[in-house]
Amino acid sequence: xxxxxxxxxxxxxxxxxxxxxxxxxxxxxxxxxxxxxxxxxxxxxxxxxxxxxxxxxxxxxxxxxxxxxxxxxxxxxxxxxxxxxxxxxxxxxxxxxxxxxxxxxxxxxxxx
Amino acid sequence: xxxxxxxxxxxxxxxxxxxxxxxxxxxxxxxxxxxxxxxxxxxxxxxxxxxxxxxxxxxxxxxxxxxxxxxxxxxxxxxxxxxxxxxxxxxxxxxxxxxxxxxxxxxxxxxxx
Numbered sequence: 001x002x003x004x005x006x007x008x009x010x011x012x013x014x015x016x017x018x019x020x021x022x023x024x025x026x027x028x029x030x031x032x033x034x035x036x037x038x039x040x041x042x043x044x045x046x047x048x049x050x051x052x053x054x055x056x057x058x059x060x061x062x063x064x065x066x067x068x069x070x071x072x073x074x075x076x077x078x079x080x081x082x083x084x085x086x087x088x089x090x091x092x093x094x095x096x097x098x099x100x101x102x103x104x105x106x107x108x109x110x111x112x
Numbered sequence: 113x114x115x116x117x118x119x120x121x122x123x124x125x126x127x128x129x130x131x132x133x134x135x136x137x138x139x140x141x142x143x144x145x146x147x148x149x150x151x152x153x154x155x156x157x158x159x160x161x162x163x164x165x166x167x168x169x170x171x172x173x174x175x176x177x178x179x180x181x182x183x184x185x186x187x188x189x190x191x192x193x194x195x196x197x198x199x200x201x202x203x204x205x206x207x208x209x210x211x212x213x214x215x216x217x218x219x220x221x222x223x224x225x
Contacts, residue, residue, distance in 0.1 A: 043203075104155060
């Protein structure tokens with residue numbers, strides 16, 4: 001497709017389980033971002049990948065959160081030992097190096 | 113640190129009313145400023161942007177002017193339509209169009225016919 005895609009669209013998990021969220025950026029976009037949107041709040045930056053540079057992980061809230069990106073393609077956000085406060089919509093965006101960020105539809109994560 | 117503050121919603125207007133959604137920011141240096149919109153059931157989309165002081169961003173009848181003296185980037189539209197009902201987010205970026213975006217909490221706009 002032409003846009004950023006994310007999967008799954010919805011994920012319900014039990015507290016303490018690990019989850020993986022996937023993002024497929026727009027082809028050719030060198031930059032990829034993960035954000036989190038808690039209910040009634042704005043988006044919080046989590047992590048940023050740009051080409052082969054070291055990622056900017058300054059927004060990850062704890063060491064339970066990690067993300068990987070293979071080259072300039074797919075990225076996976078992993079949350080280990082999920083907690084109820086991790087419940088949120090996780091948004092991925094991609095851009096050309098100097099361009100507008102295009103957002104995916106998000107993954108709604110619910111931790112019971 | 114850098115931050116964005118938006119007026120709290122929800123904002124409810126009648127069709128053809130004038131819209132203002134206030135946004136102020138705190139940042140070092142010269143950030144770029146953005147308004148994003150999230151229509152019901154859709155992903156976040158860039159509505160308009162401004163990259164330097166006194167720039168005016170505009171799109172779809174919406175406008176916002178980068179005011180460095182008041183650190184503001186208020187969103188305005190002269191005559192809203194039902195189709196403008198959405199959540200609007202003000203955001204800043206410190207490094208042009210790249211780098212992480214810092215968002216306000218969002219303002220829900222509901223336009224009634």
